[in-house]
Amino acid sequence: MLTPEASTKLFGPQKSAKFLDMLPIPAAIVVLTATGFGFEGINQAFRRAGLGVAAQSSPVIGLLGERIASFFGSDERSIEFDWAFGDAVDCRYFRVKIGRRTVDHVHKRALVTLIDNTSETRTENSLRREMMTDSLTGLPNRAGFTEQLETAIAQRSRAAFAVLSINLDRFSRVNACMGGLSGDELLISVARRMKGALRVGDVIARTGGDEFTILMAVDDGPSDALHVARRIEDSLIAPFRLSDFEIRVSCSIGIALGADQEGDAEELVRHAQFAVKRSKKTGRTEVYQTRAFDLARQEFGIETELRRAIDNGALRLAFQPICDLATGRIVAFEALSRWRTEQGVELSPSDFIPVAEESGLIVPLGRWAMAQAIETVAEWDRRTGGDCGVSVAVNLSAIQLQRDRVATMVGDILESHGVEGRRLTIELTESAIVADPDRTAHTIRALKELGTTLAMDDFGTGYSNLAYLQKLPIDVLKIDRSFVSGMLADRDKVAIVRAILSLAQALGMKTTAEGIETNELAQTLTALGCTYGQGYLYARPLPADQAFRLLSLSKN
Template sequence: MATASSDLVSLPLAELELFARDLELIPIPTVQVVRDGSGFDFLAVNRAYRLAGLGVIADRSPMLALLGSRIDAFLRSTDVRSDFDWSIGQVIDSRYYRVTLARPSPTLRDRCQIAFIDLTAQVHTERSLRREMTTDSLTGLPNREGFSDMIEAVQADRGRHAVLVIDIDRFGRLNACLGGLAGDELLITVARRIKGVLRARDALARIGGDEFGILMAVDDDADEASRLAERIQRALSAPFRLSDYEIGVECSIGIAHGDDAVEDVEELIRNAQFAVKRAKTGRHVENYQTQAFTLARQQFAMETALRRAIEERQLRLAFQPICDLASGAIVSFEALARWRDSSGVEHQPSDFIPVAEESGLIVPLGRWAMDEAARTLRWWDDACGGHCGMRVAVNLSAIQMQRDDIAPVVEAALIRHDLAGDRFNLELTESAIVSDPDRIAGIMHALKALGTSLAMDDFGTGYSNLAYLQKLPIDILKIDRSFVSGMLADRDKIAIVRAILSLAQALGMRTTAEGVESNELAQTLAALGCTYGQGYLYARPLEAEDALSMIVAARAAATASSAN
């Protein structure tokens, strides 16, 4: 034990020996330091401190060499205690301590007691567990959590960077067909190929089942990330040999650039994943665009509001008349969904119907529309004192046909409102039919068995197959407004409409022309043999009350005409 030459002269020897003996009873490395005019000296050290190898001679102690300035600052302060973490040694053999500086007595301003709690084993255990938690067990790469840690470290250093997310196309199908072991082998091989085209400073991680993430440093070239994406696609283009098969792998890659506006790690990864979804539409590589993400947020917000609107029955139906072209008489109304939200904003069907189809809300929306159309039709009948003479056309979407049991839904609406099946005209698009022809044919026959009429909507704009028209129980072809509008000034459109009308006549079907806006156009269509017309010439979509007024007026005019 070393002693201070000046500060300890006045301290009685018996007191020094008692102090040293008490210090030995402390089980953790502890040393008392005294500050003299030339620096520090050790007043006393215990056995645990001597065994710790922190140096028992003051001028040779690595502890004093490293912590001297901190000890000095503590002694100059008015603090009675200070705690902090400290490590010593190289990376491989580092030792970690929790250090406590404390004054043995408030009156002794030049002395402090230093205790060292060894945390080395605890730190190594925590780091080992952390490595396991942040490492993918299959590939040995960082997992999603480890990837986030790497991005967070780069952001802390304010380095320019980009995140690439790579999604293996058709992996689920390959995994199901070849088995889990082959799928694991494919992922490992994909990881090796990707790693082979990265720079030394780029980092690769597996952040999902078939999803890899890359953190790359970006210099001054904004296209670096896109060129890396191209290199990755080339690396994966060569077939993979799995068992007895050669498998071709394609991938979609999304890129998001880190900047001061995106400080959240998860947000940056989500941006890249959002870009991947857009890349899957056919481009294969997509850079994140703020505008596209803003649009997606708006659509998600609309989905949330639409779900609430359906639950709270905030939607309504508007009704557009369909007229006999020869007589001008109203024969039916098409039911069209309308939505005015709680704040009074009127949303266009072209905005919320695609959101409903993508989110699956088209199923409850379609069920509501079917019931509401039947309820309105019953109300018209009651207001007219009997059968009002009208039918209602209701649209069925492709998603609705795939996900819902349509025939029982229609039947339930008819029974609930005491209507015959021939009061409904159900309109399907060509895309609904071609999605699953055999299943859709069964649904159409079930709907026909209820007495309903079936129409193919927007004929000529989709994937028309004449075999469908011949085999399916279709009653009406609706000619899309794109062929009808401007038809009188376009000989090609006239030829197309004439061909559709001839086809419908040969198959025994009636026809409805959409977009009829003038008497001249209505007369021309009638002369060509078109059965019905629908458009602004007759009326814009009407509220149910206004449609009823039109029905009542038409019935009164018909009664007066027959009386004369």
């Protein structure tokens, strides 16, 4: 770069300005004297750029004066930086370079050159806006919202803001029934209404298909966020007009407060999404709670380890006897899944079965349990030289009933181990039947064709729809332990048990009472007409070998 001193030395002070005209970019020689800044030379490009011809009117001096003065006071020979001036509409962008040949704190003269990047910068800003904006609603998209949230985190106290995650209910149904264009129209209308319900300064973004996220300032913690959530809900009360239909839209809202955690922007959004997931279950606006999130993380840990346990065959079955109340003879064993983790912790089925159902692992877990139970019965038959005299009961999850080809799976397992279908009792819950009645009815009939016995587990705790008992070939009603335990001291429980037994008798079904722990309770149930009993009075769930020894002792 030709410095001011070099141009003056080569051409003289009068000729340096003519030399500058040879440069295709705006350039000027700036000097600092005791009276202020001045120009020693300015080229035509500088004048055409509208950067002024007098030090008093030039933006270079007026807006960059401090930078130039700072440069003269430093030991730098050159500096380079971006500079913008003008209002928002007509803002211009330059790359500025200030240089000198030698550091001279007495004769302060420098060459200032500017490269006009206005066109490129405007194009870049335009593309950036498009990348940060949802094309359908015109709201910020996920990237744009995250950027604004990160700015809020950097500039404000965490206690000063909250994030609301909003999911529309039934939106997928609108899309499926009325088409994508109607769905888009609904989203635009919803976005307009919700934006109108916000306060000045609140930011709303569309961060997913039917998901909106709000960044809002808070002064009174959760109360401010809950107030805005109510305004959002109120804004959606009036139906939306789509074609010839009036569509009512509700939403689920989750709130995460900035003061509740120290993570980054993505973590705060994730917490709000976790809260909205709980909102879908509870039907009310939910504020993120650390304990609930920790529990969810623990469940993910259980899921990961359970998957390995299923793959590695680390689970086992325990067998609890089911006895004929009239004779005391063992007629069946219920197979129950048991799991000791890699850390040696014995997890209750109530801890890992719900995780298996939510994650879909219940299907391979259920297949394993069914195969293991039938294999155990086949092994007992071999050890006794024939039919060992008992059947095995296996629980079938509602999730597996919906997702798996249950009848085919059961038939293949029975055939592979040479066990007759009558030796297997499949226990279903009422919820499994209600979830998909038509599919369930087809599956149940296919299982009956295999000769299996069907039992309705936990009867009385769910829907207790008598229509299903009439239509489906249920053989056994299992009375839940919540009715049996403490029955002798509670007349209401006695009345419920008596009603279930009468119903089963009228429908030609047998009954099994769970949770029997005393002889007195067993005798009372026998007197009331209950067929079978199960509980700690007879035995706790036992490993297969111990269960077989108990069976052998009961026959002697």
